[in-house]
Amino acid sequence: MNVLIEENRSHPRLSDLLAAYHLVNQAEKGTPVTAVAELPAVYRGEAEDPAAAFTADTVLLATRPGDDVPVGCVVLKAPHEGRAPEIKRLWVAPEARREGIAKALMAEALRRAEASGAPAARLTVWDRRQEPLALYRSLGFETVASWDERPGLLCLEKPLGRPADRVERLTPDEVRAHAPAGLAALLVDAVDGGASVGFLAPLETTRAAAWWSRVAEETAEGVRDVWAAHGPDGGLTGVVTLVRAGAANGRHRGEIARLLVHRSARGRGLGYRLLATAEAHAAATGLTLLVLDTQTDSPAERLYRGAGWTAAGTIPDFAADPAGVPRPTTLYYKRLG
Incomplete structure (x- = not known):
């Protein structure tokens, strides 16, 4: 018409x-x-x-x-x-x-x-x-971190004027190949930006690369899966990993760890896309429960709440931020299927 x-x-x-x-x-x-x-x-x-x-x-x-x-x-x-x-x-x-x-x-x-x-x-819509x-989804809108905390209200965003970042699962060899540069740069950028991801500032690139090299070994062992987002120029703009529980009584469970989006790539829903990709793979491979932890009152909390995760509780002074100051951590979970 x-x-x-x-x-x-x-x-x-x-x-x-x-x-x-x-x-x-x-x-x-x-x-x-x-x-x-x-x-x-x-x-x-x-x-x-x-x-x-x-x-x-x-x-x-x-x-x-x-x-x-x-x-x-x-x-x-x-x-x-x-x-x-x-x-x-x-x-x-x-x-x-x-x-x-x-x-x-x-x-x-x-x-x-x-x-x-x-x-x-961007726009909002009741779930x-x-x-x-x-x-909205057919037009390319994707759920992003909430800017409106009303229960049941989803916040969506669509990038304009540029191709969407490509998200793909990395093989162990690809993790090794990206460890010294792209993956290390993402981790260094997160720490420099104040994210509490297990490291104190300043984080040296060589140390970040060594951590990702160990992740490559975990990927080869089937313990951890890694997804990376590639920008239009091929550079890495984000990453997320899924760690599978090793205990016999926890094989239904996984943990979302190191969800990182470079500061230059934020604001276009990439964090949600990475998270949703890991969640979908977890469900498709038989996991029924996911957990994660994040610094309380951090921007990441808005993303997880907007993506349907439930806060289980807060632990005071659980982890130091990059400056070395102890901060509270909130534990989250999400049931799949």
């Missing part, structure tokens, strides 16, 4: 579309209201005066061929404080669904975000909304 997409935050039909969106959303959240006047103030303002509510944003409307009344809308929020532009308020009237209108609105919003020079676009979630 050749849908007409136009930018118009002052169209008289927009108020009706936004009102319908917010009324349905309130009902889905378990706090139904029957009229726009009963909506929370911020949502009421959007429905009553969209032009004022979205004065700095791009509002797109979709109209079917032969019609003169828009049946769908989406808002592309202006970038704020250096963050990627956010897509919000995607809505298609019930009578116009299953016609590709939502996809057309999203495609135009993404085109405009990319034309603006934005490196990525119960499986149909829009499937649409």
